[in-house]
Amino acid sequence: MNTSRNITALLAAAALFASAACSVTTDTNEVGLDYDYDSWSGKTEIDGCVTPGQRAWQDINDVGIVYPADQRSFDFSESGDAESKPITVVSKDNLEMSVAGVATFYLNQDCSTLQSFHEKIGKKFAADTPEGWARLLSVYIKQPLDRAMDAAAKKYDWKQLFADPAIKQAWETEVAALAQQFIKEQAGADFFTQFRFTLQQPQPPQNVRTALASAQEAIEQNAAQKNRNEQVKTELQSIKELVEVLGPEGYVLYQAMKDGKVQIVPVPVGSNVNVTPKQ
Structure with missing residues (x-):
């Protein structure tokens, strides 16, 4: 050997x-x-x-x-590294609003499901590359999420979505349910799982927010003026009552004494005191 x-x-x-x-x-x-x-x-x-x-x-x-086997995210905000700009929705009263937020999820790791995902979607988008994954997010996450947010927003007026925390929470809950349904429909199977949605307060256009702030400021100024008017009214009533008791000249003297314009010097009875008025 x-x-x-x-x-x-x-x-x-x-x-x-x-x-x-x-x-x-x-x-x-x-x-x-x-x-x-x-x-x-x-x-x-x-x-x-x-x-x-x-x-x-x-x-x-x-x-x-x-x-990827870890948690993935779809960020739609003004952040420079976000996957998308904020998503727009239309309220019940036809005002377009913008919404920022983030959706997190996992890719289904069941072997047969993962194989199906690759052969039906992943291969077409080259989703194992950063560019392909970004295109996949736009089609299979953003579009269904946009549809879900818009459908839920049409139940509420814009002021409710903008200013009512209870309405905003109800809207967000409905968006989460609809988005998962629409994402599954778009993909054709449960390729994405364990979703979490964090949605910021829907924002009306800047001109509407400015007008709303101006209107609120006017309301506050009006309320302040009413308080001032009530104060003046109370003071006038007090003056009227003093005049009735002291008479006009007595009230003038009382007010002068109150403002410190008249000095009072107590003089004992029987004292030999001469008072010389100021020239």
Whole structure:
């Protein structure tokens, strides 16, 4: 038995394997799909899923796809790194309002569901790339969410959505239910799960907010003027009652004494005191 020749053959086989094999490696926040390539038929067939933090060895012609396994988000706000600008809705009384917020969710990691997601949606959008994932969010998250927010907003007037916390909470609850329904309809299956929606207060256009603030300021000024009028009315009534008791000249003297314009010097009875008026 030629030991050195056997060792050489094993090393050559190992080198050949290394050059003809690759792996699907997932980080702890990723999940993968492992597709085997059939050289006879020229087709690829699913071999299974790769769970987070695992590695699956493949032939060089096999295909490996990696998707996120952690919580994903769709941010629609004025933030520079948001996936979208705020979404617009139309209230019951036909005022267009803008809403900022964020939706969080997970990609369904059930192996057969993940395979279906990839073959029906992911492959078409190249969703395993950042650009493709962004396009997917726009179609399968933003559009159904926009539809849900608009449908729920049409039940309420804009002032209710803008200023009534109870109405805003009811609207947000309804949006969450409708959005999950519409997202599933858009995707065709439960490809996305565990949704959480955080919606900011719907905002009317700036000119409406300015007019509303001006109207509120006018109301407050009017209320303040009413208070001043009541104060003057009370003072006049007090003056009238003093005049009735003291007489006009007596009231003038009383007011002068009250304002410190008249000095009173007590003089004992029988004192020899002369008072010289100021010239």
